[in-house]
Amino acid sequence: MKGYLLLFACLLVSGSAPGQRVIIAEDLRGDDEPRVYGMNRTHYSHSYLGVSFLAGPPEDRGAEIHYRRSWSLQYGYRYKLRISNVFSVGTELSLHRTSYRPRQTEYKQVPGPAMHDTEKLVFVQPGLSYYKRINFGQRGDYIGRFFDAGAYGAWNVHVRHISFDEIEGERVKVRRTGMDYPAAFEYGVLARVGFSNFVIRGSYRFSELFRSSADLPEFPRLMIGFEMGTHPF
């Protein structure tokens, strides 16, 4: 139903006396066109925000991290194609900013053995993913409860290494880019469980974070976090 007040009505009511005010004007023509866009219709898309934390063990003691301070922020745009009330498939474009905080231990190897007061490796990654969705429960035009399984790929478009040290009483920040050890791409699998806007997500990185020529042990591959869809509840 198209509700269009005043403007259309003023045009339609041609020549009406001055001061006559159209308060309600509704046009129902075309209302019966089938709807294909909606949360549980053929097509739907929405953006989301997410945050994930690294989990699981590193490959080697030399790649230990601070778990609470190693995390990833995600912003993405998700498209969903409905196959049935239960099954959907979809794809999404996303931008990740993932920060790894290596522990400063005597075993440390990543990105190098040099110890700092604090240190982080930041990956900025535009990515693309593909997923299958299973929905639970009979529902109308509503996201409802779901489980997603999929795969993702991302381009490590920008990687920087930042270290902080206290030198002669002064805090010194060193920022490096253009390193030769980060891999160009990342890929892995992902899974999500959600209820409407609220999603718990997990991903597992299959690819190596560092080039094989660098001979560096891998940071933990598992990430667990949550997302918030920006669509209506």
Add this chain to the structure above:
Amino acid sequence: MFRHALFLLLILLLSAFQAWTRFSHQGPDPGMADGFWVFFTDKQGVEFDPHAYFHENAIGRRLSLGLCLYDSLDFPVRADYLDSLTSLAGAPSVVSRWLNAAHVRLSAGEAIQLETLDFVKKVIPVSMRLIPAAAKAEPVSQAGFEVPDSALLSQQIRHMSGQAFAAHGFDGRSIRIAIFDSGFSGVEEHPAFAHIIGQGRIIGSWDFHRSQENVFTSGSHGTMVLSVIGGMLDGLPMGLATGAEFLLARTEIFRELLVEEKYWLAAVEWADRHGAHIINSSLGYVFHRYFPEQMDGQTSLVARAAHIAASKGILIINAAGNEGNNEKWRIVVTPADADSVLTVGALSFPSLLRAPYSSTGPTADGRLKPNVSALGTVVAAGRRGLATPRGTSFASPLVAGFAACLWQMNPSWTNMDVFRAIERSSTLYPYYDYAHGVGIPQADYFLSPYPLVVLPTFDIMDGGNDTLKIVIRQNPAKDQNQTDKATIHKYIDYLYYKIMGPDSGIEQYFVVEVSDANILKLGMEQFGPGRRLLVHYKGYTSAVSF
């Protein structure tokens, strides 16, 4: 290398899964819901004594409609079937005689197994969680016991000329109204209900969520609804049915939380059994469960149950829903979509035009909804003190009170007689649109001392240059022993018009404020062959066909 291979394998598995989902699930979805209705094949051999089961009101209703007291719909579900179901799937949370079904929690596999049993007709997955339309009611402003808006309190009675009922001694006495809502906390203590409590007119109550009689512990949406039907403040009525009896059913948990449709189904059978004449339901189910194109009055279980209740003589009055601003939905919710339900839209105060949140019609199959309208902003009794809530939830009980008085006035009428009379009395009747239905019910229509006449209030004439002109008549003449319908509509000074398509559906509708006799000039180019223009002003409707 192993990780790369594993990744490729997972991608292949995902692709295979897609192919499977694409080709193996084109039909109905497999039962993955956590709740299922299990429908049974028959009721053979059950015993049923209507006089033991029903309240005398329920028997009276059936007899007045000429219905058989031994309707198999009312027979109990077979105990052996329920025992078998309980042993296989656990105790059902709701058993429906009318549907001959039980609601249980099952896994999808168990549901498929159950369907193979001889006594099971079908198993239907249902979502356990739904959001009532009342959840989107406009904000409630709380006040003390001082009336927050005395003009509003007066208007919530007078806009239906409800004072005429009181003046003639009609207050809904002997009419039993069931209210389905989210909780009635404060009812036992609030002074607005002292007359109801004091006279023992809360006949029964049941909390369907907690399976207990006490409905006064949580939630006050029902408290507000009850007050708008039959509350009184210092001798001033808040609703019209201050003398009615009440059945209070708590069928939703909180206004803002997810609830279950099954309780509505259970409550409607409970209300029938306990002799309700009228059910006021300020609830409705929307997109969490259904699509707008399913609002055809046939699809939802609650709409089907409403039809059964209506066929047994109960007048069901339901809020239209508060989805008017929701571009994804806009239309009435279910069970307000059922044609045997009197659906009430909400009006703004003081304009008496559709409140923006009020759901509109038509239904998915093109029927008129809402049927009538009433104020959606009211003075109501909150848990403590008074409030001025907004929503179709509060328009519906105003009409429920009206219906109780009308039924008391005409005790031999059936539910559908009351339904049609309410429509007939309304301000716009026989005109209607999808925002207001046929307008606001009017008690004066039934209680006017003189015969009611409809005098022309405007003329449709040729405006020249392919236009039509509508001109308001000044002071139409009438006999002194007649009541002009226009005088009933003293609060409404709008001109309504609509353009009907060749298929008799409304294509466009308008409301225009009247401040000049030369109210409208319409270009003829918009009226193609087969179209009709219908115009309404102060009780008088005129049409032009093209």
